[in-house]
Amino acid sequence: MTASSIAVAEPGARLPGEGRGGRLRAAFRSRRLIVGTAIVGFFVLVAVIGPFFISNPNQIGGPQYAGPSLHYWLGTTQTGQDVFAQLVVSTRASLEIGVGAALLAAFVSIVIGITGGYAGGIVDDVLSLLSNVVLVIPTLPLVIVILAYVKSNGLLPLIVIIALTSWAASARVLRAQTLSVRNREYVLSARASGERLWRIVFVEIMPNELPIIVSNFIFGMIFAILTQAALAFIGLGDPTLLTWGNMLNIAYSDEALAIGAWWWIIPPGLCIALLGMGLALINFSLDELLNPRLRVYRRARARTPGAL
């Protein structure tokens, strides 16, 4: 829903007296963008360098179900593993799945959305129908049965399956935007002057859709991380891989709830929620930045009685 509201804004629409510099300055003033970037940046940092500072997360033999202490910041698991170490190491795989699936989904949506919107006619009809059908078929049950049938472990199959079931919403938005851009004068003139097709698509059309693509990418990341967590939690994760979802799966099946080991249950889910919140905040402020209609002017309140 938020993704589609971007499409409302004319590409490059600006308020009078506002240049690119003004937009950038507005970006830096947006507290939501700063907070969101800080959160996401923190997780990326942990994913990249965190594992180097951490002892082996699979090391067993510590005290069982020990609460948080100076030695074990987030306590231990049923087999005496360090929850904090697991949490840090999990960050990497969780992020990899998020970024990988979102990238692939973005690629598929760009190909299908822009092709359909640009080509028009029967190609467009078929591709639109395809996107709409994929959109209404619920994703998780589909992913669950595929994974249960193929029984494949590892990151790549998971990334591919999540991506192939989650591109449709973005493709629809991109198609709508391409439809509105393709008959603008600058595209027509590029076509009239005999530019090659790939140049028209990649240089004239796609840059105009970059905000939508970025926004969809961010949503795709949230979606992929949540999907992976749910899959791992119900037991369809690669057991050799440490992710937040796998941690929750093991905690739940080892009766962490009954024992009251909140330090094992709360942190992985909180990480997912915080990372998702950071990404959503970035998206939200990008939305406001690119869609002038969403911007709220505090000073203007006195002039519009309705806002009181």
Next chain:
Amino acid sequence: MRFLLRKVGFYLIAAWVAVTLNFLLPQLIPGNPVEVLIAKMQQAGPTPPDEAQILTKLLGLGTGNIFQKYWGYLDSLAHLRLGLSVSDFPTPVATEISSSIYWTLILVGTATVISFVLGIVGGTLVGWKRGSKLDAIIPATTLLTAMPYFWFGLILVYVFATNVFHILPASNGYNTNSSLVPGWSWAFFGSAVQHAILPALSIIVTSVGGWLLGMRNMMVATLSDDYVVAAEAKGLRSSRIMIGYAARNAVLPSISGFAISLGFVVSGAIAMEYVFSYPGIGFKLVQAVGSDDYPLMQGIFLVITLAVLAANLIVDLLYGVIDPRTRIAR
């Protein structure tokens, strides 16, 4: 009329795709699943002699070319020959599904409606008071929306059922320790409601943010439209402008976006039911996955997908009533 036909036609195509996917996907199973399934069944008890043939047809693994297999599969579906469940042998898959679907329909349906109404009303108010302190709600809702349903369910169990307060049941759909039998009795009804509170809460809390944020954004966008300014200039009561002018139009994208959201809710509900051991179809699916119960998985996938398609068709048709512009066939 054309609007109706187009909508129904589209959902028929979507249903056909789902049915066909359900036929093609079992081809991915490595080895000979029918042999494995039959072996498992024979361990569990006497197996009907034609079961192997039924499973072969259902999983699309019979002899002949792909069209003959497809025909055999469609024939099985049409006669509701969905095979026997392996994990709960020898209950037929059709019985497994019909005994669990109502739990999910009622729980997820009610929770979705509550969450939708709360989100729309909340989004209307927050959008109306745009730029005020109420906007601070937004970062909080993004946190709620990004929470995995099942994880929030775990926290609810920890707080309200097992560890902090012991006021609500942690699992099952009704009190299975007593002599209660599912049926139309007040005792059963009360027990079922009590057991539904935490699962419903975990759906509502984690899904309300999406509706709220979408509605808030559309309200803010709509409020800057000229016709709203004109209504203000006419001096209409602000409650009338908010509800009758702005919210009325701002709610449309939320309704047309229902398809995507419902998919999310249904997906979230699967893992949530697992947390609460809720006797719904999502928990059945997880159990089926855990024991490689292919016929049950196949049946559940089909039923969930068709149910979501049906719900979307209803909402789409409703949308045509609410927004007359969409009824004009292009």
